Amino acid sequence: MTLPYSDADAPPSEAHAPHSDTDAPPFDTDVPAARLRDLLGYLRAHRSTIAVVVALSVVGAAFSLAQPLAVNAVIASVGAGEPFGGTVGVLVGLVLGSGVLGAIGLYLLERTAEGVVLDARRALVRHLLRLPVREYDARRTGDLVSRVGSDTTMVRAALTGGLVDALGGSLVFVGALVAMAILDPALLGITAAVIAVAVVGVVIASGRIQALTQASQEAVGAVAAGVERALSAIRTVRAANATEREVARLEADATDAYGFGVRIARVGAVLWPVSGLAVQGAFLGVLGVGGYRVASGTITVADLVTFILFLFMMLMPLGQFFGAVTTVRSALGALARIQEILDLPTEEDDPAAAPRAATSDTSASGVGPGHGAAGPGAAGEPLDVPPSLEPADALLSFDDVTFGYHPARPVLRGVSLVVPRGSTTAIVGPSGAGKSTLLALVERFYEPDGGAVRLAGTDVRELPRAVLRGQIGYVEQEAPVLAGTIRENLLMAAPAADEARCRQVLASVNLLERIDEVPEGLDAVVGDDGAGLSGGERQRLAIARALLGAAPLLLLDEPTASLDSRNEQAMQHAIRSAAEGRTVLIVAHRLATVAHADQIVVLDRGEVVAAGTHEALLGSSPLYLELARHQLLV
Numbered sequence: 001m002t003l004p005y006s007d008a009d010a011p012p013s014e015a016h017a018p019h020s021d022t023d024a025p026p027f028d029t030d031v032p033a034a035r036l037r038d039l040l041g042y043l044r045a046h047r048s049t050i051a052v053v054v055a056l057s058v059v060g061a062a063f064s065l066a067q068p069l070a071v072n073a074v075i076a077s078v079g080a081g082e083p084f085g086g087t088v089g090v091l092v093g094l095v096l097g098s099g100v101l102g103a104i105g106l107y108l109l110e111r112t113a114e115g116v117v118l119d120a121r122r123a124l125v126r127h128l129l130r131l132p133v134r135e136y137d138a139r140r141t142g143d144l145v146s147r148v149g150s151d152t153t154m155v156r157a158a159l160t161g162g163l164v165d166a167l168g169g170s171l172v173f174v175g176a177l178v179a180m181a182i183l184d185p186a187l188l189g190i191t192a193a194v195i196a197v198a199v200v201g202v203v204i205a206s207g208r209i210q211a212l213t214q215a216s217q218e219a220v221g222a223v224a225a226g227v228e229r230a231l232s233a234i235r236t237v238r239a240a241n242a243t244e245r246e247v248a249r250l251e252a253d254a255t256d257a258y259g260f261g262v263r264i265a266r267v268g269a270v271l272w273p274v275s276g277l278a279v280q281g282a283f284l285g286v287l288g289v290g291g292y293r294v295a296s297g298t299i300t301v302a303d304l305v306t307f308i309l310f311l312f313m314m315l316m317p318l319g320q321f322f323g324a325v326t327t328v329r330s331a332l333g334a335l336a337r338i339q340e341i342l343d344l345p346t347e348e349d350d351p352a353a354a355p356r357a358a359t360s361d362t363s364a365s366g367v368g369p370g371h372g373a374a375g376p377g378a379a380g381e382p383l384d385v386p387p388s389l390e391p392a393d394a395l396l397s398f399d400d401v402t403f404g405y406h407p408a409r410p411v412l413r414g415v416s417l418v419v420p421r422g423s424t425t426a427i428v429g430p431s432g433a434g435k436s437t438l439l440a441l442v443e444r445f446y447e448p449d450g451g452a453v454r455l456a457g458t459d460v461r462e463l464p465r466a467v468l469r470g471q472i473g474y475v476e477q478e479a480p481v482l483a484g485t486i487r488e489n490l491l492m493a494a495p496a497a498d499e500a501r502c503r504q505v506l507a508s509v510n511l512l513e514r515i516d517e518v519p520e521g522l523d524a525v526v527g528d529d530g531a532g533l534s535g536g537e538r539q540r541l542a543i544a545r546a547l548l549g550a551a552p553l554l555l556l557d558e559p560t561a562s563l564d565s566r567n568e569q570a571m572q573h574a575i576r577s578a579a580e581g582r583t584v585l586i587v588a589h590r591l592a593t594v595a596h597a598d599q600i601v602v603l604d605r606g607e608v609v610a611a612g613t614h615e616a617l618l619g620s621s622p623l624y625l626e627l628a629r630h631q632l633l634v
């Protein structure tokens with residue numbers, strides 16, 4: 001599937017710059033306004049169906065336009081005392097024909113609208129899951145979710161709400177206009193003057209509707225984000241007796257959305273009589289002046305009736321146009337929020353994070369550009385990297401790495417350490433020292449501000465992310481379990497693993513017995529955030545998942561944080577057996593877990609302050625000794 005718009009025709013920076021004062025939302029949203037051509041981009045993929053719909057409405061329009069002429073002929077025949085049955089038959093055919101064509105057109109239109117929603121959702125979902133990790137840090141999940149749900153449906157309304165109808169209807173409009181001009185130009189003048197005033201009013205007001213809709217959708221996003229926030233921590237909310245306060249916050253957000261909705265309704269309410277008055281005004285004007293002209297013998301009764309029929313025929317597409325202007329403006333308001341996400345660079349095309357050329361500092365190690373471009377490396381495949389200047393046994397190394405989530409606040413300052421191949425290296429240190437951040441840099445969730453992280457001597461920025469991540473098993477601190485079955489959770493990193501292998505890793509983390517207790521076994525369903533599993537079970541499942549991936553490098557972030565002592569021992573055993581033939585970098589608070597590690601690195605406020613074995617550090621590092629004392633290890 002191609003994206004519904006291409007950068008070539010709408011560069012993000014200029015495509016979404018607010019282009020006029022009326023379009024720039026006067027509300028607290030900094031999302032640039034979307035333009036009609038952004039919306040048309042979504043229609044491009046469906047242009048053949050839309051062409052059919054327009055063609056159907058052209059034929060339908062011809063059928064409609066012919067109806068007053070047939071009526072005129074019937075009246076004339078009746079007046080002249082001639083037979084009129086045939087003409088009535090034609091009239092019935094025209095009415096039925098336009099009905100059938102309308103039904104087919106409506107179905108095709110609705111289908112296309114659903115297709116547009118599907119395209120927008122696909123593009124959004126693909127994009128949302130590929131954003132750089134920093135974007136998720138900065139945005140609220142519920143708001144992102146509401147863009148996939150609510151905003152895409154608003155875009156749908158642009159099509160069904162009259163845009164295509166108005167396109168087809170414009171032919172009826174023009175046809176009726178021509179017929180009216182031929183019948184009586186003076187009467188047409190009255191009609192045109194009244195309608196022109198209404199059109200100007202509607203177009204002006206619709207700009208406000210677009211801005212209000214965008215603000216309203218922002219408010220809906222805030223409600224979704226608030227609900228997500230409260231539900232994801234519902235136990236804490238309940239335990240803190242904070243339910244009422246959370247409800248009040250959400251109600252306030254919902255009231256904001258209501259406020260914008262009411263303001264949209266107010267603008268809409270003003271618009272409605274404007275178009276109604278235009279219709280009535282035009283009708284009364286034509287009736288009055290037309291009646292006078294019939295009385296004075298300037299036109300015939302048949303011509304006046306025909307003119308009025310054409311007038312109504314012209315008013316219908318005009319109503320569609322009024323409707324289309326407002327729904328399209330609303331859709332553009334919602335589209336801006338979709339485009340905002342689609343315009344963000346993904347992790348792959350983020351220029352700051354793109355693989356570097358051979359001119360980078362690693363070129364000294366003889367690493368050529370694109371050497372890892374052989375395609376995504378399956379988990380466990382030996383890493384195809386050329387020889388380097390690293391110590392021969394270094395699988396992973398940090399070379400003078402500096403990094404901060406915010407430029408002003410460095411979290412890591414000149415960290416250098418080497419993780420020898422086949423070893424277990426532990427990182428310990430006070431809370432907030434930057435331990436988890438080190439692991440995040442290995443996974444390339446973030447890029448270092450200075451220095452380099454190297455895998456087998458190659459700067460990780462030179463490896464395609466899929467290749468890099470194929471070499472790593474990662475258990476993050478919170479050990480998330482995805483909603484689904486135990487099996488689905490296990491197979492995430494190794495989709496091809498068989499039942500026997502799954503059971504083997506589950507046994508190695510002491511989880512097999514627990515899973516065999518339920519009749520569904522591996523196919524037992526766990527809820528969002530692993531509801532149905534204890535904290536320790538979740539962590540063991542996450543470790544089993546990483547082990548199943550059989551990657552040569554394991555990154556474990558506090559894997560024993562939620563384990564009781566019996567399971568902790570089982571886990572340590574599991575990790576040690578998993579570590580055989582692998583390299584492990586493990587972050588730990590509990591020193592007992594890692595006292596056996598080949599190397600322990602002590603991190604304090606983003607700096608490596610000591611490294612060595614447990615025994616050596618007890619003698620050489622006051623901070624380590626203090627940590628060990630606190631944990632009653634000495």
Ligand SMILES: Nc1ncnc2c1ncn2[C@@H]1O[C@H](COP(=O)(O)OP(=O)(O)OP(=O)(O)O)[C@@H](O)[C@H]1O
Pocket residue numbers: 137405406411429430431432433434435436437438477
């Ligand atoms: N996504 C983030 N955005 C901004 N700041 C962050 C982010 N993650 C961590 N930090 C900050 O970076 C610093 C280091 O965090 P990190 O999680 O690496 O520490 P840690 O040593 O693993 O701590 P702990 O032992 O408590 O897990 C902390 O001050 C933290 O507030």
